[in-house]
Amino acid sequence: MNAPARSPVDAGSIRALRPGHGANCSSIGSVVDTLFVTSLLGGALFAAVVGALGREPIEVVGDGAPPTRDDRDREGDAPAGEAP
Amino acid sequence: MKLRYERFGAWVKLDAPPAVVALDRDGVRALGLDGGRRWQDDAPPTPPIEVHLAVTQKCGAGCEDCYLDARPDGAEPPRDVMLARMDALRDAGVMTVAFGGGEPLTRDDLGLLADEARRRGLAPVLTTSGFGLSPAKVEQLRGFAQINVSYDGAAGEYEKVRGFDGARAAEAAVALLARSGIRVGVNIVLTRATLPSLPATLVRARALGASEAQLLRYKPAGRAAGLDYLAQRLSPEQVSGFGETLRALVLEHAPTGFSIRVDCSMVPFLSGDPVLYASADLLARAGVFGCEGGQALASVRVDGQVAPCSFVPPTALPASGLVRGHELDPDLARWRAYPGSAPEPCASCALAAVCKGGCKVVSTHLDGVHGPDPECPRVRAYRAPVAAEGAA
Numbered sequence: 001m002n003a004p005a006r007s008p009v010d011a012g013s014i015r016a017l018r019p020g021h022g023a024n025c026s027s028i029g030s031v032v033d034t035l036f037v038t039s040l041l042g043g044a045l046f047a048a049v050v051g052a053l054g055r056e057p058i059e060v061v062g063d064g065a066p067p068t069r070d071d072r073d074r075e076g077d078a079p080a081g082e083a084p
Numbered sequence: 085m086k087l088r089y090e091r092f093g094a095w096v097k098l099d100a101p102p103a104v105v106a107l108d109r110d111g112v113r114a115l116g117l118d119g120g121r122r123w124q125d126d127a128p129p130t131p132p133i134e135v136h137l138a139v140t141q142k143c144g145a146g147c148e149d150c151y152l153d154a155r156p157d158g159a160e161p162p163r164d165v166m167l168a169r170m171d172a173l174r175d176a177g178v179m180t181v182a183f184g185g186g187e188p189l190t191r192d193d194l195g196l197l198a199d200e201a202r203r204r205g206l207a208p209v210l211t212t213s214g215f216g217l218s219p220a221k222v223e224q225l226r227g228f229a230q231i232n233v234s235y236d237g238a239a240g241e242y243e244k245v246r247g248f249d250g251a252r253a254a255e256a257a258v259a260l261l262a263r264s265g266i267r268v269g270v271n272i273v274l275t276r277a278t279l280p281s282l283p284a285t286l287v288r289a290r291a292l293g294a295s296e297a298q299l300l301r302y303k304p305a306g307r308a309a310g311l312d313y314l315a316q317r318l319s320p321e322q323v324s325g326f327g328e329t330l331r332a333l334v335l336e337h338a339p340t341g342f343s344i345r346v347d348c349s350m351v352p353f354l355s356g357d358p359v360l361y362a363s364a365d366l367l368a369r370a371g372v373f374g375c376e377g378g379q380a381l382a383s384v385r386v387d388g389q390v391a392p393c394s395f396v397p398p399t400a401l402p403a404s405g406l407v408r409g410h411e412l413d414p415d416l417a418r419w420r421a422y423p424g425s426a427p428e429p430c431a432s433c434a435l436a437a438v439c440k441g442g443c444k445v446v447s448t449h450l451d452g453v454h455g456p457d458p459e460c461p462r463v464r465a466y467r468a469p470v471a472a473e474g475a476a
Contacts, residue, residue: 006116013111015092018104018371020296020343023209023232024271025136025184026151026394027347028381029298030372035360036334048101056085056098058115061205062130062177063407064089064122 009053011046019045086205087115088130088177089122095133097179097207102229104133104179104371129420131176131410132382136394139166139197140186141386145213148247149273149308149316151395154186159386163193167200169384169403174204176406181206183228184394186386189216195224202227211271213250214257222264232298233257235270237278237285244277245302245316255292262293269296269345275316279329286333290342298345301353304449305395313449317459324461326350327357348373348381348393349443349457355435356461367438374439378419382410392419395445419444422454429466430456 019031034045086097093108094117112119121127141158143150161169173181181201188194189212201208207229214233225231235254236242242251254270261268270289274282286297304313318326334344351367351374354360360367373380377392384390389398390406392415399415410416423430423440430441441447442457456463 007114009107009111009114013093013108013114014105014369015108016106016369016371018373019101020345021102021207021209021230021267022134022180022298022345023182023211023228023230023269024298024300024345024347025138025182025211026383027300027303027349028134028373028376028393029345029347030351030370031296031343031345032330032370032372033334033338033343034370035363035366035372036331037338045101045103049098049103049105052085052098052100053096053105053107053111053115056100058085058087058117059205060088060117061086061174061179062088064119064177 006054009050011050014046014049017046017049086179087112087117088133088179089119090130091123091127094119095179097133099207099229106371128411129379131406132178132376133380134180134182134376134382135173135178136182136184136381136383137166137169137173138185138384138386138394139183139188139194140190142190143185143187143213144190145187145215145246145250146248147245147307148312149245149302149306151303151306151308152186153306158186160186160191161386161388163197165388166197169388170197170201170204170206172403172406173206173384176410178206181208183208183210187213187215189213189221195227198225198227212257214254215250217253217257217260219260219264222260222266226266228266230267230269230296231261232269232271232296233261233294234273235285235289235294236273237281238288241278241281241285245273245275255288258289258292258294262295267296268294269298270294271298271300273300273302274318275302276319276322277316279318279322282329283333283336286337286342286344290337290340295341296343296345298347299350300347301349301443303349303395303443303445305445309449320459320461320464323353323459324356326353327360331357346372348375349446351375351435351439352442352457352460352462355433355439361434364434364438367435372438374435375419375423375441375444377444378416379440382406382416390416392416393445396448418454427456429462433462
């Protein structure tokens with residue numbers, strides 16, 4: 001299958017942006033910097049994320065991952081989505 | 085980047101800049117993709133995007149407040165068992181795996197496990213006390229995207245939380261990791277006695293080379309669930325002022341590139357800040373997560389059972405069943421359903437969609453129910469007339 005066409009992602013399509021990796025093993029953490037210094041940090045971060053979204057290779061994971069040949073034979077079904 | 089379809093669109097995990105992004109359907113289509121079955125109205129809930137994976141129950145530190153009751157002779161699953169659990173996380177589309185314990189450094193194969201997580205497309209991160217971390221050991225840990233060291237403050241402050249002075253070892257570990265070029269953060273458990281020293285603790289952590297601090301609420305679990313909990317937890321005044329405390333700290337540190345993170349259980353505290361309470365959309369867009377048990381977060385205990393989070397008893401679901409079982413497990417389903425049916429004052433709270441009812445570990449411990457967080461300023465205010473009436 002050919003790679004699907006890719007166009008720039010509008011920043012308005014970003015519903016939520018969780019910066020960083022996080023590294024706590026007991027509870028899920030959220031960076032709060034942008035709550036207080038939105039104009040300074042938020043704009044730059046959103047721009048960097050939009051750039052990465054338009055540039056980085058995509059791997060679809062989870063149950064939406066491209067099916068294997070065996071899966072396709074079994075299901076006779078088209079993939080839900082495929083990475084460019 | 086990794087992309088996983090969700091009903092709203094997709095979660096996307098980026099490495100540079102490191103971030104997790106919730107993208108709407110138009111955004112996903114712009115990438116040339118379509119969620120297909122995942123975008124149907126009756127699509128089942130998806131597995132977590134972040135899993136906390138206990139790699140050992142061994143720990144010699146003996147912290148008074150250990151939520152796992154870890155011990156020097158604790159259980160430690162063999163490597164092939166850990167690899168099978170990570171296979172299950174990969175198959176479920178999990179994006180981040182946070183290694184914890186016990187003390188993960190007790191494992192000789194910790195670096196190998198990080199590399200194996202990478203091979204499976206998982207971003208591995210690690211929490212450690214820092215005890216026993218040597219330059220040679222650090223070289224084995226380069227597969228981790230970030231390592232956080234438990235550091236509750238300099239000498240006396242650390243001891244107030246954990247019952248012994250481990251600050252020197254923690255500080256040495258932070259400095260060593262930073263010198264080695266590994267991204268390092270600190271985990272700071274906040275108690276009534278140590279909150280006043282938090283500004284100094286952050287300055288110290290930054291000077292040691294940490295790039296981030298995660299602030300953690302003291303939780304009544306494991307050895308911390310005794311009567312001492314009531315004396316250790318933050319005071320109502322500290323909780324109500326937490327938003328203002330955060331504001332001052334972020335304004336001081338953010339310009340230097342040092343980030344501040346709060347754990348899921350502290351989100352209800354933000355309701356005590358009028359500005360933040362009026363900024364629910366901003367919190368959501370900033371990706372602030374409240375209680376995500378049964379949703380974006382899960383924990384895999386050392387015995388392999390899945391739990392909604394690290395502080396609560398396990399479900400009947402083994403990690404190997406996560407792909408399908410996450411949707412069907414009744415305990416996880418109950419956690420997932422709670423935010424949609426939470427009683428007052430959560431039902432009318434502006435932050436409800438983000439907070440999701442506060443910490444159930446605390447509500448279960450103090451009220452005996454899976455309900456509103458009794459330490460939330462808004463819940464306290466709601467209950468105050470009833471409490472006053474009862475006292476009269």
